[in-house]
Amino acid sequence: MSAPFSIVVTGQSLIRHDLRAVSDPRLTEIAQILKASDVAFTNLETTIHGRHGGWPLKGSYFGAAAPGVLPALKELGFNSLALANNHAFDLGPPGILSTMEEVAAQNFLHAGIGVDRHHAAKAQRKIFGTRSVALIAMDAGPGPSFMYAEDASDGRMARPGVNRLNVSRVFDLEVDAFNMLRSIQERFLSSALERANYAQPEDPPDLNGQDEIDFYGTVFRRSNDTVRRIVVDRHSASAQLSAIAEEAARDAFVIVYLHHHHWEPSWQQVPSWVREFAHDCVNAGAGLFVSHGAPVLQAIEIYRNTPIFYGLGNFLFHTEKEEREWSPPEVWKSVIATCNFGSGGRLEDISLRPIVIGGTEALSNSAGDRLPFPVLVDGRMAADILEDLADRSAGFNTVLSLENGIGRIAL
Template identity: 50%
Template sequence: MKERFTLAVTGQSLIKHDIRDIDAPAFHKVQTLLREADLSFTNFEGTILGRHGGWPLKGSFFGCSDPVVLDTLQGIGFRALSLSNNHAFDLGPSGVLSTLEEVAKRGFLHAGLGRDHAQVSRASTGTIAGRRVAIVAMDGGPGPDFMYAADADDNRPARPGVNRLRLSQAIEVDETAFDQIRAIRDRVGYTAIDLANDSQPDDPRHPAPDTEIGIARAVFRRSERFGRTVRIDEADLARNLSAIAAAAKDGSLVVAYLHHHHWASDWYQVPDWVSGVAKQCIDAGATMFVSHGAPVLQPIEIYRGRPIFYSLGNFIFHVRSEKSTWTAPEVWESVVGVCSFGEDNRLIEITLYPVVIGGDEALADRMLERRLAPHLATGESAARILRRCSEQSARLGVDIKVCGDVGVIRL
C-alpha cells in the first residue's frame, strides 16, 4: 500500500456534451489534477439514454445524456461516481438500467443506483492504487416514491432506482395561522380521502392529528415560530449508517455521499440536519463526507480529523440560457479538493484548487451554453473563490491558508 493516497473531489457534473476537444490550457490543468490523483470522484447528475430506452418522467427540468458523456468523464480523469440524485430517474427504470450498464462497461467505481433496494443498500467497494475504497451514496430528494429502488414482494416486482434517505419537510406556523389553516381545511371539507388522492402516486403522509395538518403535499406543523423543518427517516438513516460501518470495518477508505434539494433559503447556509447526518456518517466510520445539490460552494468542516464538504457546487453544468435561473456567478465557481490520506486513512491535508466553469471570459458572457468546461482559476478569480470558502469555513473552525492561487488545510 502507498504511504499516501490522494482523492480528488469536485462539484457535481451535469454533463450533456463531449468536452474533450476543448483546447483551453486552463481546462487541461484541471484534467491534470484529476489524473494525477489516485482517485477522482464526482456526482454524475443525470441518466443515460441507452439500450434499455426510457420515457421522460419530468417536465422542464428533465434531462438525459448519451453514453459518450461517461467516456468524457473517464477521459478527463474520473474513476468514481455517485449516481444518486434527482435526475437519475428522469427516464424511469429503463434509464437506471442503461446507466448501470454503461457505467459498468467503463469500470467506474459507482454507488447510489441499483436494480433493487438490497443492491443500493450495500456499499460499492474496489481497490485503487492498493487502497480499498468504498462509497455509500444517498439521495434525500425531494422526489416521488417511485424513483427509489424497491425489493420485490408477493404483490409486486422489484424496482430499479436510487438509494434513498427519506426526508420529509413540514412548514412551521404559529398558533393563529395553524388555527386558520385548520378552519380552511374544515370549511372546504378536505378529508383524509382527499389527502390520499392528492398524494398520488406517492403514499400519503400521516400527520399527527393535534400538531400537523396535511393538505395536498404540504404538511403544516403547529409551532411557536414560522419556518421549515426536515425530518429524517430513522430506518433509512440506520440502513445507510450500517453500510458505512460494514465498509469501514474491513479497512476501507469510505466516502459517504448525499445529494439533496432541501436547501436553506440562503444557499450558503448549511441546514442543521445536514450537519447532523454528516457527523453521524463519520461517527459510523466514514473517512469523508461529500454532498451536492445546493448549486454553490458551501463551507468545509473537519470533524474528528475527517473532512466534510457540505456542498461542492458545480463542476460541469450544461444548462440552457432560455428561462434559466442559474445566472449568479457563484453557481459557476467551485474548487477541486485534493485530499491526502496516510496509511491508516488518516487525513493529512487538503489542497483546494479554485475553478470557474468556462473561465472568466465565459463568466462575463450571458450565453450559458458557452460555459462548457471547468477552468483552473488564477489571480483575482482564484482569490475571490478562496476568500469566500475561507470565510465560510472559518466559522466552522477550519483555517484555510491561501498560498498563491490555491488553499491548503493542514492537520
C-alpha cells in the same frame, strides 16, 4: 499499514456533451489535476439514454445524456461516480438500467442506484493501488417516491431506482395560523378517502396526532414558532449508517455521498440537518463526506480528522441559455479539492484549486457562449473564491490559508 493515497473531489458533473473532441490546454490542466490522485470523484448529474430506452418523467428540468459522456469523464481522469441525484430517474427505470450498464462498462467505482432498494443502498468497493475504497451514495430529495428503488413484496414487483435517505418537510405554524389553515382544509376536504385521492401517486403522509395536518401533501404542525424543518427518518438513516459501519469494519476507506435540494434561503448556508447527518456518518466510519445539490460552494469542515464538503457546487454544468435561474456568479465558481492521506490513513492536508465553470469571460457576459468545461483561475478571481470559502468555513472551525492562488487546509 496502508500506503499514502489521495482523493480528488469536484463539484457535480451535469454533463450532456462528449468532451473528448475538445483540444484545449485549459482542459488538459484540469485533467492533469484529476489524474494525479489515486481516486477522482464526481457526481454524475444525469441519466444515460442507453439500450434500455426510457421516457422523460420531468418537464423543463429533464436531463439525459448519451453513453459517450462516460468515456469522456474517464478520459478527464475520473474513476469514481456517485449516481444518486434528482436527475438519475429522469428516464424512469430504463434509464437506471442503462446508466448502471454503461457505468460498469467503463469500470467506474459507482453507487447510489440499483435494480431494487437493497441493490441501490449497497456499498460498492474497488481497489485503488493498495487501498480498498467503498462508496455509498444516496439522495434525500425532494422527489416523488416512485424515483426511489423498492424491493419486491407480495403482489408488488421490485422497482429500479435511487438509494433514498428518507426525509420529510414539516412547517411549524403559530397557533392562530395553524387553526386558520385547519379550517380551510375542513372546508375543502370532506373525507380521508378524498385526501388519499389527492395524494396519488404518493401515499398520504403520516401524522402525529391533532397537532399536525396534511394540507394537500404538506405537513403543518401547531407550534409556538413559524419555521420550516427537515426531519430525517431515523430508520432510513440507521440503514445508511449501518452500511457505512459495515464497510469501515472491513478496513475499507468509505466515501459517503449525499445529494439533496432542501436548500436554505441563502444557498451557501449549510442546513443544520445535513451537518448532523454528516457527523453521524463520520462517527459510523466514513473517511470522507461529500454533498451536492445547491449549485454553489458551501463550507468545508474537518470533523474528527475527516473532511466534510457540505457543497462543492458545479464542475461541469451543461445548461440551456434560457435557464435564467443559474445567472448568479456564485453558480459558476468552485474548487477542485485534493485530499492527501498519510500511510496510516490519516488526513494530512487538503489543497483547493479555484475554477470558473464555463470560463471567466462568461462571468462578465452572460449572453455569450460558455465553455463546456471549467478553467483554473488565479490572481484576484482565485483570491475572491478562496477568501469567500475561508470565511464560511471559519464558522466550522476550519482554517483555510491562501498560498500562491491555491487554498490549503493543513492538519
